[in-house]
Amino acid sequence: xxxxxxxxDPDNYVLYDWDLVRDTESLAYWLDHFPGxxxxxxxxxxxxxxxxxxxxxxxxxxxxxxxxxIEHFRRxxxxxxxxxxGVVDICRLREMVLRGHNIGxxxxxxxxxxxxxALGRYPKAIEGHGKFSGRAKWLALARGVFAGNLFxxxxxxxxxxxxxxxxxxxxxxxxxxRPWLVDGFDAFFEDASxxxxxxxKAVVFIDNAGSxxxxxxxxxxxxxxxxxxxxxxxxxxxxxxxxxxxVDAQMCLDELxxxxxxxxALVADNRFQVVSSGNxxxxxxLTNISDALNTAADGADLVILEGMGRGIESNFNxxxxxxxxRLAVLKDPQVTKRxxxxxxxxxxxxTRAN
Numbered sequence: 001x002x003x004x005x006x007x008x009d010p011d012n013y014v015l016y017d018w019d020l021v022r023d024t025e026s027l028a029y030w031l032d033h034f035p036g037x038x039x040x041x042x043x044x045x046x047x048x049x050x051x052x053x054x055x056x057x058x059x060x061x062x063x064x065x066x067x068x069x070i071e072h073f074r075r076x077x078x079x080x081x082x083x084x085x086g087v088v089d090i091c092r093l094r095e096m097v098l099r100g101h102n103i104g105x106x107x108x109x110x111x112x113x114x115x116x117x118a119l120g121r122y123p124k125a126i127e128g129h130g131k132f133s134g135r136a137k138w139l140a141l142a143r144g145v146f147a148g149n150l151f152x153x154x155x156x157x158x159x160x161x162x163x164x165x166x167x168x169x170x171x172x173x174x175x176x177x178r179p180w181l182v183d184g185f186d187a188f189f190e191d192a193s194x195x196x197x198x199x200x201k202a203v204v205f206i207d208n209a210g211s212x213x214x215x216x217x218x219x220x221x222x223x224x225x226x227x228x229x230x231x232x233x234x235x236x237x238x239x240x241x242x243x244x245x246x247v248d249a250q251m252c253l254d255e256l257x258x259x260x261x262x263x264x265a266l267v268a269d270n271r272f273q274v275v276s277s278g279n280x281x282x283x284x285x286l287t288n289i290s291d292a293l294n295t296a297a298d299g300a301d302l303v304i305l306e307g308m309g310r311g312i313e314s315n316f317n318x319x320x321x322x323x324x325x326r327l328a329v330l331k332d333p334q335v336t337k338r339x340x341x342x343x344x345x346x347x348x349x350x351t352r353a354n
Contacts, residue, residue, distance in 0.1 A: 001278055004286040005294045006203065006303055008319040015285050016086045016314050018338065021078045027085070029334045031070055034090055038066050040153065041098070041241075045106035062101040069093050087313055088283045095240055095280055105239035107153060107209075111248065114151060114210025119255055121168060125215045126260060129223075138189050141220040142327070146346045147171035148216020149307060149329045152208050153242045168211040174344075181330070181341040184350030188325060191352070192227070199323065201230040201300040203293070205277065205284065207307030209244050214252055217306055222263050225271040232273050232296045234289075238280035246276040282309035286318065301353075308335060312347060322353045 003010045020027040042059050049055040077085050098106065125144065132140045150166045178185065191198035202224060206213055221231050233253070235246040244252070253272060257264035266272060278290030303324045305311030311326035313335060318324075326349040330336040336343050 001288050002291055002294055004289050005297055006300060006320050006322050007286055008321045010287060013287050013318065015287075016088055016283075017317075018086055018313075020085045020087070021083065026334055026338075027073075027077055030087060030090060031074055033332075033334075034094065035067065035070055038063070038094060041094075041106050042103075044110055044153075045098075045103045048106060048109050049103060058101045058103060062097050062103055065101065066094060066097045069097070088281065088285070091240075091281050091283060095238075099238075107239070107242045110153065111209035111242050111244070114242070115214065115248075115252060118168070118211045118214035119252070119259070121211075122214055122218070122256060123259060125168070125219055126222075129219050134193070135189055137223070138192060139185065141223055142185060142348060143172055143175045145216045145220055145306065145327050146175045146329050148210075148212040148214075149207065149327070150331070150344075151210045151212045151242070152308075152331055166211075168215045171211075176344065176346055180348050181339065181345035182326075182347045182349045184325075185348050187352070188348070188350040191323070192224075197228045199224070199229050199302040201232065201297075202302040202304055203232045203234055203297045203300045204304040205234045205306060205310045206244055206249060207282075207310065209242050209248060209252075212307070213244055213249065214256065218252075218256060218263075221272075222260075222266065225266045226262070229302070230271055230273070232275060232293075232300065234275055234277040234293050234296075236279045236281075237276040237290065240279075240281050243282055246274055250274045282307075283314040284310045286315060308332065311349075312339070316349075320351075320353065323351065324353075325350050 007013055020030060042063055045059050049059065072079065073085065080089060129137060129140055147168055150171050204221060206217060225231050233249050235244050235249040237246060239245055253267065253274060257267045273296055275292050275296045276290050277284065277293050278288065301322045303320050303322060305315055305326045306328065308328045308331060311328050316326065326347060328347045330339060330341055330343060330345045330347065333343060336345065
């Protein structure tokens with residue numbers, strides 16, 4: 001594991017600047033949020049592991065273990081070695097508890113189901129984008145990413161909705177109109193439509209399974225690849241919530257190539273590569289990524305961070321030595337408040353390399 005080679009200033013990298021020890025309102029929110037989200041995780045775990053001989057006991061033990069951790073932080077939020085507490089720290093402990101009780105991928109069944117649904121709808125999504133050209137097409141692709149990003153089991157705002165998981169095509173109509181809360185679309189389009197192309201290789205940190213990756217992000221990546229950009233898809237090494245792993249992403253890419261001949265030709269031309277980022281969380285520490293990703297990132301001139309965890313809750317202000325695009329929908333009320341927006345606001349943050 002090593003530091004991401006495209007960081008502009010790795011020695012001064014800051015994973016997060018939201019210290020819950022010094023934000024008592026947010027501390028109370030997150031310590032209430034995580035147990036509820038963990039209960040939802042264990043319901044999915046029961047669907048996958050509940051029939052195993054000791055499955056119910058492992059699930060109950062995990063519930064009690066995580067509960068003790070949360071209660072500890074209620075009493076001593078400053079008890080970690082550096083005296084700070086961030087959302088990433090609680091995420092890391094949640095995954096430690098799940099794996100420690102042999103609950104490795106509680107959302108596997110849900111991810112598989114949503115991937116199958118999204119694969120069946122992919123031709124319709126591609127056909128829809130094909131009706132546009134130029135600026136209108138890039139805008140439709142961006143709106144598609146936002147619509148897909150609403151499939152997120154880490155968000156109670158999404159999963160408690162009456163239509164959860166949301167229908168992708170209905171979600172497109174619900175994407176907020178521009179200007180978005182953070183809106184760098186015009187600069188991005190200017191570069192994307194530059195004659196000869198602005199980029200040669202993009203490293204893309206992906207997020208959720210189902211409509212997020214297959215219907216939202218993949219059409220955008222296909223458009224970039226069609227313009228000559230080589231795409232490095234960086235996915236988690238280990239499962240976390242409904243995030244895709246590198247193995248999951250490769251399976252999705254293979255299946256999509258079978259139903260989309262244009263995409264299949266791009267894949268055959270080696271325009272796509274899937275690598276493990278080495279990560280095992282919804283957020284990502286870019287000073288601790290896999291050697292394989294760093295090798296694949298050689299020569300890249302664009303970084304894309306998709307999803308709230310990798311691009312907003314962590315790395316929102318991280319400086320890269322290349323152009324960078326962050327794409328996400330705000331799906332958590334406390335993150336939304338911190339960003340000064342409203343729930344389901346869209347983030348399209350594009351920064352050019354200096």
